[in-house]
Amino acid sequence: MHLPRLASLPLLFAVTAAPAQSPPAALSTAVAGVSLTADSEARWVDFTLTPGNQLRFTIQVNGQSATAILDTGVSFSVASQRFASAARLESARAPAAQAEAIGGTVPVNWVATRTLGFGGLQRTGGRFAVVDLKAIATGSAQPVEVLVGSDILSCCALDIDFDASRFRLLPSGRMPFKGASVPLSIGPRSKVFISEVTIGNRRLRPLIVDTGDGSALTLSRAAWALSGARPAALTSAVAFGLGGQIETDLAILPTARLGSQPLTNVEVRIEGKGGFSDLTGTSGRIGSALLQRYRVLLDPRAGHMVMLPGKNADRVPVRSTSGLLVGYDHGRLRVLHVMRRSPAAATGWRTGDLICTVDGTAIPAVAAGGSVDTGWSAGKAGRTVKLGLCNGTERRLTLKQFY
Numbered sequence: 001m002h003l004p005r006l007a008s009l010p011l012l013f014a015v016t017a018a019p020a021q022s023p024p025a026a027l028s029t030a031v032a033g034v035s036l037t038a039d040s041e042a043r044w045v046d047f048t049l050t051p052g053n054q055l056r057f058t059i060q061v062n063g064q065s066a067t068a069i070l071d072t073g074v075s076f077s078v079a080s081q082r083f084a085s086a087a088r089l090e091s092a093r094a095p096a097a098q099a100e101a102i103g104g105t106v107p108v109n110w111v112a113t114r115t116l117g118f119g120g121l122q123r124t125g126g127r128f129a130v131v132d133l134k135a136i137a138t139g140s141a142q143p144v145e146v147l148v149g150s151d152i153l154s155c156c157a158l159d160i161d162f163d164a165s166r167f168r169l170l171p172s173g174r175m176p177f178k179g180a181s182v183p184l185s186i187g188p189r190s191k192v193f194i195s196e197v198t199i200g201n202r203r204l205r206p207l208i209v210d211t212g213d214g215s216a217l218t219l220s221r222a223a224w225a226l227s228g229a230r231p232a233a234l235t236s237a238v239a240f241g242l243g244g245q246i247e248t249d250l251a252i253l254p255t256a257r258l259g260s261q262p263l264t265n266v267e268v269r270i271e272g273k274g275g276f277s278d279l280t281g282t283s284g285r286i287g288s289a290l291l292q293r294y295r296v297l298l299d300p301r302a303g304h305m306v307m308l309p310g311k312n313a314d315r316v317p318v319r320s321t322s323g324l325l326v327g328y329d330h331g332r333l334r335v336l337h338v339m340r341r342s343p344a345a346a347t348g349w350r351t352g353d354l355i356c357t358v359d360g361t362a363i364p365a366v367a368a369g370g371s372v373d374t375g376w377s378a379g380k381a382g383r384t385v386k387l388g389l390c391n392g393t394e395r396r397l398t399l400k401q402f403y
Contacts, residue, residue: 040120053214073210074149182259357388
C-alpha cells in the first residue's frame with residue numbers, strides 16, 4: 001500500500017499500558033543485559049521508511065536475521081507470532097496478559113531470547129512480547145517480525161539521521177550535534193519516551209514520542225480543546241493500530257513548538273473521547289512524520305531530545321484533494337476511508353469500493369514489501385480523475401482543496 005504522505009495512514013504500533021498481570025522482574029529492568037560495543041559510535045544502522053512512515057531495518061535474534069521497526073512507543077519489544085514460531089523462540093515463564101494498544105486491547109504471550117543485536121547494541125537474555133503483527137501495520141504487503149521497543153532503546157542515546165536514512169546507539173550524555181532542546185523522559189507507568197508540545201501559549205503534556213507512529217502529531221480530544229487551535233477546516237482520517245482501526249479528525253496547524261524548536265505546517269490528528277491517549281493518561285503522540293523533518297537525538301536518561309532541522313524541515317504536508325484513503329489489495333485499490341467534507345464524500349464514494357483503473361490504466365501488481373503510486377489522490381485542484389471500479393462502472397472525481 002502506498003499513499004501520499006498527507007493521506008497516509010498513521011499505522012500506529014504503540015502498546016504502552018502495562019499488562020493486566022505484572023511481567024517478571026527481568027522484564028521490568030529497562031536495560032537488563034544490554035550493552036554497547038566500544039565502537040558503537042561508528043556502527044550506523046541503515047533503515048528504510050515503510051509506506052506507513054516507520055523505520056524498518058534488520059536485526060539479529062539468536063543469530064537469525066529479522067526485519068524490525070524502531071518503536072519508542074512500545075513498552076516491551078515485540079515479536080510476531082510467525083517469527084516466534086519460525087525462529088523456535090522458547091516460551092518464557094510469564095503469564096499471558098492483555099495490553100492496551102491503539103484500536104483496543106491485544107493478547108500478549110512471552111518468549112525468551114538468548115541474544116539480540118543491531119549496530120553497536122547487544123542484548124543477552126531478555127524476552128519479547130508476542131502478538132499478531134499484520135502487514136497492515138507497516139502499510140505494505142510484507143509484515144515485519146520485530147518491534148524494538150523502549151525496554152531496549154531507553155538504555156542509550158538514539159541518534160537518528162533521517163536525511164541519511166541511518167541511526168546509531170550512543171552512550172547516554174553524548175552530544176554528537178547541536179540543536180534545539182526538547183524535554184524527554186521515560187513515563188513512570190508506560191515506560192515509553194515522553195515529551196510535550198506547545199500550541200499557541202498552551203503547553204500540552206505528556207505526549208509519547210513514538211517512532212513507530214507514522215503520523216506527525218496526534219492529540220486527545222481534551223488536549224485539542226485545551227490548545228485553543230482554530231484551523232480553517234477539519235476533516236477525517238483513519239489509523240490502524242495493533243488493536244484495530246480508529247477514526248480521527250484531521251487538521252493542519254500553521255505553527256507549534258517542541259521545546260525551543262519552532263514547527264510549521266503540522267498535520268494534527270485528533271482522537272475521539274475515550275481513545276488511546278485517554279486510556280494511557282497522555283495528551284497524545286509525536287510521530288515519525290514530524291520527527292523525520294529533523295536529525296533527532298533521543299536521550300531520555302539525559303532528559304532531552306535534540307532536534308536539528310533537516311532538508312525537509314519546512315516541507316508542507318501533502319493534502320488530499322480527493323478524500324479517498326486507499327490501500328493496495330491484490331491488483332486493486334480498496335477504499336479504506338472517505339474523508340469528511342471531501343469531493344469523494346460529496347459524490348457517493350463508500351468504504352470498501354474497489355478501483356481497478358485510474359485514467360484508463362490498470363493498477364499495477366505490487367511485490368511483497370512494495371507499494372503503488374496513488375499520487376493522483378492528492379493531485380492539483382481542478383483536475384478530473386477517471387476511476388474505473390472493479391464492477392465495470394466508471395466515476396469521475398474532480399479534485400479540490402477541502403481542508
